[in-house]
Amino acid sequence: MSKYILSTRPFREEFIRQMREISTDYQFVTKDEIHDSFDWNNVEITIGWSKDWRDKLLVPSTSLKWVQAISAGVDTLPLKEFAQHHIQLSNASGLHAQSITDHVLAILFMQSRGIFEAIRSQQKQIWQSELTINNLQDLRILIVGTGKIGQQLAKCLAFLNCRPIGINTNGRAIEHFHETYSIVELAPQTQKADIIINILPLTEDTYHLYDDDFFATMKQSATFINVGRGASVDTTALYQALVDHSIHFAALDVFEEEPLAEDDPLWMLENILITPHISGYTPHFQKSFMRIFIENFKSFHTTGNLSKNTVNIQSGY
């Protein structure tokens, strides 16, 4: 019992027992259980990552070999230092696919069925039945990012007789997408789209991908949805596009700064849905997450390598 699995959060006893069944060499410890005499050099695995662990675990004497991230995105982690210390990294990609899909479907149907407009009329206690209502099937939906979440969303949309268009690094075809294009074709595809959904991970390439030029390219009737990462959007540019009504609507679940400041001007807009980073919230999270961790732990214990959800530290996803 000399090695530690250090976790940012607790897990139910059933999962701790499963870890012990694989190996009794490890002790599961949550960050709240760390005491003064805690031996940081015995931490071999972490579940999640905490900024104040950097000084303790990214040092020459470290035993840390594997970080299992709790999110799909790993943009907030010290990737370069993980690489220097040869620390393996895995993420929770795939867990949030259904949750984010459901969140986006809510927005797509609210938008196409006039429900955002209806809610604004309700707030003013006005029966306003002259609303813009479209068949979702008639709208051109551009999904930027064709990973697990994009695919799950495209699958649902295809069932609903929509024809989602995908954008990825090289335009390779992906199941359930009607068409796919390379990211270099983002501008011409944006010109044609009625709804644009960002699901990209945050990397150096995607930082402020959605800037003044991008929003100027969007149709005036089009909607922008962000369930990826806040910093992929130049928020000042988006704010201006919404104020000018040069785009119709934005639904944002992620922001450059979270929580959004009380006095952030985005709150004052009418043509926006602000949700507090909830799209990825997944009931039964522990169970789904532990399916990934336990399988990786078995593999790590036997071979020293991971078998699932490994992250390429160079590309960042």
Added chain:
Amino acid sequence: MSKYILSTRPFREEFIRQMREISTDYQFVTKDEIHDSFDWNNVEITIGWSKDWRDKLLVPSTSLKWVQAISAGVDTLPLKEFAQHHIQLSNASGLHAQSITDHVLAILFMQSRGIFEAIRSQQKQIWQSELTINNLQDLRILIVGTGKIGQQLAKCLAFLNCRPIGINTNGRAIEHFHETYSIVELAPQTQKADIIINILPLTEDTYHLYDDDFFATMKQSATFINVGRGASVDTTALYQALVDHSIHFAALDVFEEEPLAEDDPLWMLENILITPHISGYTPHFQKSFMRIFIENFKSFHTTGNLSKNTVNIQSGY
């Protein structure tokens, strides 16, 4: 050109041409084209129905043989007098199935993903991430009415891995429903349901079906959705249940009085979505509606009988 097809609304020239191709004996007239010397005794068919036609068309000298309703529900029509005059009746059932399904899906996903709560926090400019979020798949969804709309909704929900429960007159099994029960089992099924959706037509049997007793039977955490008819709900009982928080939420698209009066107390509630009877609004309506009318017109012209969407005047649907 001595017989009239009298319509409450205009249709595009392409459809008038299709009527003429079937028979040149009829002239298509909209109600706005009626002039003083209009011969009401030459009206053989109406598309839609207007209250002030009763004195003109439901008289001994009438030639009226067929009313093609524009809506799915025919509760506002003088059914008894149609029966007395042996007038055939057909409706537009089926046309609104996808529209109403999309509207209900918007509400189901908004509810399960915490978006109603998020919108209330946004109005107060508060970042409130402690929301109640469920997997839609874990909720017990009761659909009261298993006609075309109910079936379309159940089909989409089944694809999304939900297990919709249906209620109909005799509990007969219906495709896409996980289980179906007879209307006499509404109370025990209501006790177990997380979401209850009314899609029933309005008849003598369904007037104020949702009354004090019904709302008292619902779980306190449950949501009531009405996209059927307003008068199926005892609105006073529903209002009280919402004020008392003895039910969680209501999403109403139809009301006993429409439009909802400016000073209606429903507007003041926080736990309600009010939409102005928009769920059935269908883009491309003319095209879909004329598919029904033209087919019936062919059959009526050839045999004197209708072939599609006939309504049983006794049952009212």
